[in-house]
Amino acid sequence: MAHMGPGSAGSTADPEYWHITGDSFPSIKSEMDAEEEPEHLTKIKLKLQDIQEAHSKIKKDIIFTPVVEAKHVGRKFCNVFFKLENLQYTGSFKARGACNALASLSHSERSKGCTISGGRNFLLAMTYYGHRYSIPTSVVVPRDCPIADRHRYRENYAVVKMYGSDQNDASLHALSYCEEIGTKHMHGYDRLDLMAGYGTIGLELLCQLDKIDAIICPVGSGGLIASLIVAVKSLKPKCLIYGAECASCPVMTRALQEKKPVMVQLNATIADSLANNIAGMNAFNVIKGYLDRIVTVDERMISRAMIMLLEREKLIVEGAAACPVAALLGGRVPELAGKIVVCIVSGGNVNSMRMARVIDRGLAADGRLVKFMATVPDVPGAIARLLVKVGETGADVRSMVPERTWMKRDIFSISVSKI
């Protein structure tokens, strides 16, 4: 593993847990060993200093999110901590990037306002800080954007414009729309100002925990993990950084295989905020040489991780944020046994209806919700007797569908399905 900087572990930890001021961050500058991997280094544009400057700029306007120890996840395997970006303003780490990007605008850019396109977490963050900094915002979303999301953008006083059938349509339209109304276009993809903001998570973490062996971070287009690599490996080179990607759209895994970002088919995933079809180039250049490992996790593991976080850790997380825990639960990282591992809980913006569905699927995956079919005689009291039998096992009946029409057996029996 290549080291990105000369910082030693001992120099970074703030002895006063949770207590932090701007000055207590180590001022070691990222000086990469140019002789070791010369080609890479010229391509990496994000520097530790950018992240430190972002920290100074945004710290008063973001939440220094808590780190909590896992109570159940990793039990008997490793010591897990969660960095709770779901408790960040706007419910995700994107707040840090949005805050830095908007705080960096010039006075005239601020007064003209911004047109914004991108995913839900990005739009929530940008409209929130737009309102906070008195910057007028317009967002362009596809026509199928959920009512609840549009409502949240409007709560932040954004003008909401609907266009096209998917995110690409909306983003393209945003480009022409912002020229039309004379505002700056802000997208959320592979931008250095956003990444500098995201990286502040790494600076906080190093002050919150004296010892971290590994960090597992969700991977979409790669901005978050790349910025963590720059922040953490510059200051604590020995800390391992792992990426957890959803198997439905493994853009970074494919990019690492092909040695460059390549288009990947976009599949539906519960980790919807990771659904990108190509890795960001700035992110890829960092990740290429310095990521320790990337693993993919499937939908079922993500659901199980979400419900475990909900039930056992009392944390609301979105699918993307559950991927690191899914990697642990799925036994994908056996080499971390006995280690101190931080999972980045990147966000908690999951639709309530979807959360209710995840609970059901998670219970089913855990074998705590079962569906079965039984054929009973078509006489009074037969179904009641079946339900008594079920009750005796200690199980609860959630729903029941009597079926007489499509039965393949004699017409004197009926079938009962339970979910």
Add this chain to the structure above:
Amino acid sequence: MAHMGPGSAGSTADPEYWHITGDSFPSIKSEMDAEEEPEHLTKIKLKLQDIQEAHSKIKKDIIFTPVVEAKHVGRKFCNVFFKLENLQYTGSFKARGACNALASLSHSERSKGCTISGGRNFLLAMTYYGHRYSIPTSVVVPRDCPIADRHRYRENYAVVKMYGSDQNDASLHALSYCEEIGTKHMHGYDRLDLMAGYGTIGLELLCQLDKIDAIICPVGSGGLIASLIVAVKSLKPKCLIYGAECASCPVMTRALQEKKPVMVQLNATIADSLANNIAGMNAFNVIKGYLDRIVTVDERMISRAMIMLLEREKLIVEGAAACPVAALLGGRVPELAGKIVVCIVSGGNVNSMRMARVIDRGLAADGRLVKFMATVPDVPGAIARLLVKVGETGADVRSMVPERTWMKRDIFSISVSKI
């Protein structure tokens, strides 16, 4: 408002937010003004010193839970913070009491073990610390105790015995059972050793926030709020302490009216861990003279508070823990406008199935889930046309029940219900 002690506000706040050591707690002893209310004072058995001693005893084995600022609750009304006891070991503040009670046992009591009866949060906490301190535990629960709960007790290596049809039956049986097997009986009702543990929440809070105008705390039999009163009012007499009780079993409201604990009918409530039929005497004696106000909140407000905490604050809370927020949302505490208010999020142990139901009811209470009936002609394509109309409004159809049998209109129409 009576003051319980001479501690001044200035002396209590630790200037280093989040940073705490055992020595940083103020050592002011609670010296109540005996001349002011002599009768009361002799009845109050819990002292600040008990809480401070509990803190020394348990601090290494409990979580110093985070305080986070509300992002949505209280917006434009007051500045709300949450003390996250749902992130405590075992998911509730009961961990503090259980830890103190078990840590206080003698060596011989420890080796004999304990028989425990009480509510879910208490049993979870006692079995967890029983295992942690190598104290064998047996729990007695009623026959209808959910499988998931029994599974959790067994995970903590407790022997689980089922007896009787309700909590009273189980508790009475525990009394004879512990004699039979020669263990100590531990219940969770109105015990000073538990309350001393609970009070450590107050000590932590005073170190975490420099300024607190008011604390709103859920009220069941009163142990938690009484211990907070002793801890907080001893050290910061000006801090208001409010209780939020569920309207379904208002034991403390009734006790305050009658000037003594009285039996109250036990009704089903979503805040199930507050469901007690009589206030504790030790708790009542503290609360009687020193509680600033008690308000009741109804089931609907509790559901709405739970869903708001889930969606906007990304917090999993049980019904009881949502009561303080329900009081704010329901406009029950208008005098707190503009104040710094801490809501005690007492626990997060809510059954997942119930959580899914709460989400539905909360959405319905918010008008985001609606049920309606429409009559359409009984011809092919009629229902499809109805659904297209619904889709055009931006709404999603969750479920649909066509009804032909019980229609009161002509037999050429059918009725469609949506939930």
